[in-house]
Amino acid sequence: MRYLAAMIFAATFAAVTTFFLATPVASWAVDQMKFDSPDQVADLHSAIFLGINLFAMLIGWTIGWALGRSLSATPDDD
Numbered sequence: 001m002r003y004l005a006a007m008i009f010a011a012t013f014a015a016v017t018t019f020f021l022a023t024p025v026a027s028w029a030v031d032q033m034k035f036d037s038p039d040q041v042a043d044l045h046s047a048i049f050l051g052i053n054l055f056a057m058l059i060g061w062t063i064g065w066a067l068g069r070s071l072s073a074t075p076d077d078d
Contacts, residue, residue: 005068013060022052
């Protein structure tokens with residue numbers, strides 16, 4: 001049950017972050033810098049976007065893992 005809760009929370013956090021946070025933050029960060037080529041802009045934008053989503057997924061997984069323990073019938077079962 002812990003794994004299921006962790007996966008659901010991870011997917012939910014990643015989806016919400018993708019729609020509401022990752023794109024504006026990545027665009028803002030790219031706008032703050034000067035670049036020599038459009039490829040550098042795209043690379044940095046992608047890296048920031050994916051990094052934010054990965055971090056949100058890890059936060060969701062951690063919260064789901066912690067809450068999944070309380071939902072489990074046998075708390076010692078990992």
